[in-house]
Amino acid sequence: MKNPITGLNKVFDNRIRLGVMSILVVNEEVNFNDLKQMLEVTDGNLATHLVNLEENGYIKVHKGFVGKKTNTTYAVTKSGEKAFNEHIAALETMIRNMK
Amino acid sequence: MSQQNQPVDSLQEVKDIRRMMERSSRFISLSGFSGVAAGLCALAGAAIARYSIFKEYYDLYDERGYFINTAFADLKWRLILLAAGVFAAAFLSAFYFTWRRARTQGNSLWNYTSRRLFWNMLIPLAAGGLFIWGMLSYDQWMFVAPACLIFYGLALVNASKYTLTDIRYLGYCEIVLGLINMLWIGKGLYFWALGFGVMHIVYGIVMWMKYERN
Numbered sequence: 001m002k003n004p005i006t007g008l009n010k011v012f013d014n015r016i017r018l019g020v021m022s023i024l025v026v027n028e029e030v031n032f033n034d035l036k037q038m039l040e041v042t043d044g045n046l047a048t049h050l051v052n053l054e055e056n057g058y059i060k061v062h063k064g065f066v067g068k069k070t071n072t073t074y075a076v077t078k079s080g081e082k083a084f085n086e087h088i089a090a091l092e093t094m095i096r097n098m099k
Numbered sequence: 100m101s102q103q104n105q106p107v108d109s110l111q112e113v114k115d116i117r118r119m120m121e122r123s124s125r126f127i128s129l130s131g132f133s134g135v136a137a138g139l140c141a142l143a144g145a146a147i148a149r150y151s152i153f154k155e156y157y158d159l160y161d162e163r164g165y166f167i168n169t170a171f172a173d174l175k176w177r178l179i180l181l182a183a184g185v186f187a188a189a190f191l192s193a194f195y196f197t198w199r200r201a202r203t204q205g206n207s208l209w210n211y212t213s214r215r216l217f218w219n220m221l222i223p224l225a226a227g228g229l230f231i232w233g234m235l236s237y238d239q240w241m242f243v244a245p246a247c248l249i250f251y252g253l254a255l256v257n258a259s260k261y262t263l264t265d266i267r268y269l270g271y272c273e274i275v276l277g278l279i280n281m282l283w284i285g286k287g288l289y290f291w292a293l294g295f296g297v298m299h300i301v302y303g304i305v306m307w308m309k310y311e312r313n
Contacts, residue, residue, distance in 0.1 A: 018112065022119035027211075030123070034211040038123050088116065091109040098110075 007090025009083055011056050016041055016049045021084045024059060024076040031073045050074065058083055126212035126262045128201035131311055134303025136192035138296045144185030145292035152177050179235075189295075200311070216261040223254035244287025248277030248294045265309070269302045 012018045019039045023030055030038075036046050053059045058080030062073045076084070121127065156174050160166055201208045227250025231243055255270030273294050280290040 015115065018116065019119050022116045023123040026120045026124040030211065037207070037210055038119070088113070091113050094109045095113065098107075 007086060007093065009087040009090075011053070011058065011083070012087045014049060016046065017053055020046075020049060020053060020074070021058065021076065021080065024074060025081060025084055029062070029073045029075045031071055035074065053080070056080075056083075122206075123211065124261075126210075126216045128197055128204055128206050128208070128213075129262055129266070129306070130196040130200040131303040131305070131307030131309075132196035132200075133193035134299045134306060136196060136303075137189040138299030138301075138303060140185055140189040140192060141299065142292055142296035144181055144188075145288055145296060148178060148181055148288060152181065175235075212261065216258055219261055220254050220258040223250055223257055226250065227254070241284050241287075242281075244291045245277040245280040245284075247291065248273050248280060251294075252277060263306070263310070265306060266302075269298060272298055 012021065016039060020035060023035060023038060032046070032050075035050075036043065039046065050059065050061070054061055057077060059074050060077050062075065064071045064073065152174065156170060159170055198208050227246060230250070231246050234240075234242060234246065252270045252273030252275075255266050255273060257270075259265075259267035259270060276290055276294045276298070280287060283290070
C-alpha cells in the first residue's frame, strides 16, 4: 500500500503558508494588508512565509502603487495551484483511510 | 508531528483550509435581522406615502375639484424626501444588525470581503439611482418603481458572488417583481412595498432560521 504521507507537501506544513495558499486559490489577487488581517499575523512573520512561497514558485508578487503608497499584491501561480490541490488530495486520502 | 496522530491533524488542516477559503472570499456576517429591519422600514414608508402624503393630495383635489401645479411639485418633493428617509433608516438598521453579528463572530465589518461586497453591490445600485434620477428630471414617473426593483434585484444577484449565495434568490424575485410591475404601472407603490417590504422580511426570517437560530 502506498504511504499516505507521501503526497503531503512540506511547504504546506506551516499554518500560515497553508492559510496564504487557501486564500489565494479562491481570490484572484490579495494585497499584503488584507492577508495580514485575514490570517491575524504580524508583518514580519507573514513576509517571511510569503518569501518562502515565492521562492518555491507557488505565488507571484506584484508591486504596485495606490497613490504614493506601495501596494504589493499576491496571486497564486499555476504550479502553486497544482501543489495545493495535490496537498488537499493527499489530506483527503489520509482522512478516508482513518475511517 | 508523529505519524500516529497524522489523520487527526489532517482533518483539522482541511477544516482550517475550508474556513480560510470561505472567510477570505465571502462576507458571511450578514444578519437576517438586517433584512427584517429594512423590510419594516420600507413598509412604514409605503404606509406613510399611501395614507398620509397621497391622501392629503387627493383630499385637496376633492376640495377644489382640480389639481394645481404647485401641489404636484410639492407631492414630488415630499415623496423624494420620504424615499431618502426610508433608505437611510433601512440602511442604518440593516447596518446595525450586521455589525452586531460580525462583532459576535469576531469578524471586522470593514475587511477585504465586505469591501468587495460593498463595491459590487454599489455599481448596479448607483447606475440604477442615476438612471431613475434622469427619468425624474424628464418628469417620467411611470417607471420609477419597476426600475427600483429591477436595479436592486440586479445588485443583489451581483452581490451574491461575494456573500451568502441565498441572496441571489431574493435578487431574482425582485427582478421578476419589477418586470411584472410593468403590466400594472399605476400600482408601483404596492409592488414597491411588496418587493422592498414583504420580501425583505421573508428573506430575513428564512436567513435567520437557516444560519442564526442557535
